[in-house]
Amino acid sequence: MEEFEQARRARLRLRVGAVVVLVLVALGCAVLATALTARPEPTEISRAEPGENGVEASFGAPPVFVHVTGAVVRPGLFELADGSRVIDAIAAAGGFTATANRDELNLARLLTDGEQFAVPVEGEQSADAAASDSRVNLNTADAAALDTLPRVGPAMAARILAWRDANGRFASIDDLRSVSGIGDKTFEGLRELITV
Structure with a gap:
């Protein structure tokens, strides 16, 4: 009888211990899930969520950071989805x-x-408008825009786009020299016609 009572107590302790372990594991999972999902937002950077203000999601693409100044309600640094436009930054x-x-x-x-760009006040010209020219932006141009450059045909445009896809954005126009087929003479002919 005493052995039976000891076995019963041992099973009861085992059950109580198992319940305590399960409760602690569940509590730990809840704390971990909260810690992983609750990311504090930085106060200096505003984020525009994909789909908000017309910003489309670009899965896998890194965000772009843009500094908006001038005649906007809340000037500052904004994180936007890749592929965003000036209107998206102004909305943010x-x-x-x-x-x-x-x-x-x-x-x-x-x-x-x-x-960085500044929204001018009435009577003021923007730096964007003042700098407006016909240069081709290597980071945003498509094959048709690249094909408008001298000595850049469809094959060269495809190589430039392939380089951009493989290496990311051009950090400077000098990165164009890394594209197969762009020699010094070709680069010098393009230098004044391109930007990043």
């Missing part, structure tokens, strides 16, 4: 102020990582 900055000169910016222009 809270939109134009009442004094903004809206006609001086190309709202459809694709943004590049690390750029």
Whole structure:
């Protein structure tokens, strides 16, 4: 009888111990799940979620950081999805102020990582409009735009796009020299016609 009572107590302790372990494991999982999903947002950087303000998601593509200044409601640094345009950055900055000169910016222009632009006030010309030229941006141009450059035909345009796909954005126009078929003479002919 005493052995039976000891065995019963041992089973009861085992059951209580198992319940305690299960409760602790469940609590640990809940804490871990909360820690992994709760990321604090930085206060200096505003984020535009994909689909918000017309920003489309680019899965796998790194975000772009853009500094918006001038006549916007909340000037600052914004993290946007790759492929975002000037209008998306302005929307992330809270939109134009009442004094903004809206006609001086190309709202459809694709943004590049690390750029800064200022929204001018009425009577002021934007740096974007002042710098507006016909240079081809190596980071945003498609094959047709690249094909407009001298000595760049469809095959060379395809090699430039393949290099960009394999290596990421061009950090400077000098990176173009890394593309197969771009020698010094070709590069010098393109130097004034391209930008990043």
